[in-house]
Amino acid sequence: MQIRHEGHIATPLGFYTDGLHAGLKRFKKDIGLIYSDVPAQTAAVYTQNYFKGAPITVTQASLATSSLTQALIVNSGNANTCTGKKGIADAYAMRAATAAKLQLPVDYVTVASTGVIGVPLNLPRVLDGIAQLDETQSNGHGFQEAILTTDKAVKSVCVTIELDGQTVTVAGVAKGSGMINPNMATLLGFITTDAAIEGVYLDKLLRQTIERSFNQITIDGDTSTNDMVLVMANGRAGNDILCANHPQILQFKAALMYVCEQLSKKVAADGEGATKLIEVNVTGALQQTDARLIAKKVVGSNLVKAAFFGEDGNWGRIIDAIGYAGVPINPDTVDIAISGVTVLKNSEPVIIDEARDLTPVLKAHDITIAVELHLGNEAGTAWGCDLSYEYVKINAAYRT
Structure with missing residues (x-):
């Protein structure tokens, strides 16, 4: 396994990212996009808090139709949680606007939000931000900045391995500094890989990995309403499709575990007010x-x-x-x-x-x-x- 210190969430083949300031926060970037140029097998785990953010409802709806997606739209500065029917409609509007911009089926778009709970989303600003995002960019750092709230620093990891004679990249980014005591998921974590893998197996592998990584961190004992970890695998590396019986599956498992463990440690180290x-x-x-x-x-x-x-x-x-x-x-x-x-x-x-x-x-x-x-x-x-x-x-x- 090779650690790519210069790598980021858009390093795997076929992935593009961007992030910008849409006006949900005063000055900092607050809306971001991950886009795969081909459909990607996608798996996600979510908060076990009974009060779930509207974006989780929308993402679950997208993945209920198929395990394939091509885009994730995310905003910070507003959790869009406990905002009633309007909040659900706004999350669906974010999905629809992203799908239209990228010319994708709506079910190929997932949604995430993080920030203050109980405040209506400023949808016009979000939609304006979506329109400005550039899906041809590999603006990994911009995306990483766009998902932060009280975090002091971005948290990203990127590694490469060899599978079937092909170079496979696994990259991840996370945000989280407070309200962190995960159960099945945590804060916001996004993982991209150009590996080819069975969708059902990817879901199983993510859940196993989460239990030993993200679910093993705690900062303040609070489980957020918007926790989500999502992984996209678009197969662009050209390896044989990964499954339980693939002869090199242990290498991919180790790479995914490394990315998740490192992100978990970075989140813990960046806890609100943390010095150790x-x-x-x-x-x-x-x-x-x-x-x-x-x-x-x-x-x-x-x-x-x-x-x-x-x-x-x-x-x-x-x-x-x-x-x-x-x-x-x-x-x-x-x-x-x-x-x-x-x-x-x-x-x-x-x-x-x-x-x-x-x-x-x-x-x-x-x-x-x-x-x-x-x-x-x-x-x-x-x-x-x-x-x-x-x-x-x-x-x-x-x-x-």
């Missing part, structure tokens, strides 16, 4: 689902997050989160290490010089918590960030 990226690795569990749940409970604990913001290695908060995760453990056999410094062995404290051994690693941006349960052979990982004063400031004044 926290990774929790749980090993020795009876079940993989147990390990993933414990890891997410630890990284999602506000007490753990606050401790690491204060650079306090209070492992008591970690052991507490392990204990209330609701999965089987032996309270006498747990080991904990913080960035390589063992603080608990067989559930008993390890005597260390905190100023010498622990304080230096707590000052780093990246912190790793290792938990060994000594019960089985399963493992799981989760990512999150610390909880700072800035998080409260951002969210106290989110609409102002």
Whole structure:
């Protein structure tokens, strides 16, 4: 696998992107387009919040007809959620305008939105923005900027692999900084690939990958109304069609997992007000689902997050989160290490010089918590960030 540092969401063959300022936000780009010049197998997962944004309803309708699409239209600055029948009509209008512009069937267009909940969408500005988007551009950075809200930076990944003698590219972009505690999907994540793959298998593979990547991050415990991860595979690379029995399927799985994991870590590191990226690795569990749940409970604990913001290695908060995760453990056999410094062995404290051994690693941006349960052979990982004063400031004044 080769990491393409210069690559972006429009790097895979046959994909084009653009992003511009339509006026939904004061100055920054707020509308973006992904376009494939041929129909692409498409799969998506969505928020489990009962209040779903109107764009999710429209995207589900498009994919209910066929697994093929050619375009995604997305806006930021307004979630178009809890906006009633008008909101649904506006989301369908975004789909229709994009289809007309690109001369596509309406079902070949998917829709996404992110931003403030409960505010009617300024549809004239959106439609004007759609008219200005250029489907012949490979403006990857412009698209990436157009999907951001409180994010401090764009989040993108691009890799290439060899399949059947052909170069295959997998690229992804995500937005998300707050209101992040996904379930089946997260925030907004878009993945493009020029690989040829069966539609049903792509859907299955995306769901498996999401469980070990996007669903393993948490910033503030809130699951957004507009969460969506969508992947488009247009087959332009010319490889043999991927399926469960393809001899090189493990390489494609690894590439997709890498893209999703890297995007997940970038989202966690860019959490609202975050100063540290926290990774929790749980090993020795009876079940993989147990390990993933414990890891997410630890990284999602506000007490753990606050401790690491204060650079306090209070492992008591970690052991507490392990204990209330609701999965089987032996309270006498747990080991904990913080960035390589063992603080608990067989559930008993390890005597260390905190100023010498622990304080230096707590000052780093990246912190790793290792938990060994000594019960089985399963493992799981989760990512999150610390909880700072800035998080409260951002969210106290989110609409102002």
